[in-house]
Amino acid sequence: MKTEAILDAAAGLFAGRGVNAVGMGEIARAAGCSRATLYRYFPDRHELHVAFVQREARRIGGLLPTDDPVEAILAALREVRARPELLAWFGAADAGTTAELAQSEAVVGMLGDGETARWLVRVIVSLLIVPGRDETEERALVERFVVPGVLGARR
Template sequence: MNAEQILDAAAGLFAERGVNAVGMAEVARAAGCSRATLYRYFEDRHALHVAFVQREARRIGALLPTDDAAEAILGAVREVRARPELIAWFGAADAGTTAELAQSDAVVGGLGDEETARWLVRVIVSLLIVPGRDDAEERALVERYVVPGVLHDRR
């Protein structure tokens, strides 16, 4: 048993039940380990959540282009929407937890320039919680308002 297997088990539960509805005992059962083993890897539910979000942010980041800011932002949104274990974080019951984690140093700290990362995470979370009417509208908003800010930050 390792941390990745536990996070995989948690992912399945998040997709089925939502993030805040899943307790540590349930994660341990789904992972096939004892609660003691689970707590060796993650001191509490918050630590489990942070580790899960960090892992998924790295996975999604590896899939995105580095030379097209709009496509990177919109690609991140598409990836989250396509994965039940990730979109679960943006439902009404879980959006507060997501918003708190999205701005935490533990999550944003590893994403490059901290100020720009915080801003981009806010944009992505916003699009996931309050989506545009369609893909075209979201693209237009990102290209008009977000990309100029990102490019300005790089000068």
């Protein structure tokens, strides 16, 4: 049994039921393994959540443009919104878990510079939990507030 198969099984369950509604036993069954096997790979649900978020952050990060921070943020939003297993993390029942995990070093540390990374994660999580009316409004918000305040020195 590979961790990828377990995370894939979890993804399907997250998409269908939400993140916090899914137990480790359900994930083990969906992955076709025992709970003991699952716990060898992931000692608890939090560790499974961290591994899932890190995997998906790496996947999305590999798809983003690197030359335009506004486009990168908007592309990240589009990618999450297009995938039910990711969008599930931003519903009302799971937003608290997402916010806590998003600010953890396990996630922020993947992005580099602590303060800037922490702020960018907050912006993206905020826009996923409380979206703008449309992408045009979100682009305007990112250009007006994020770029000058967080990324201005890098441009």
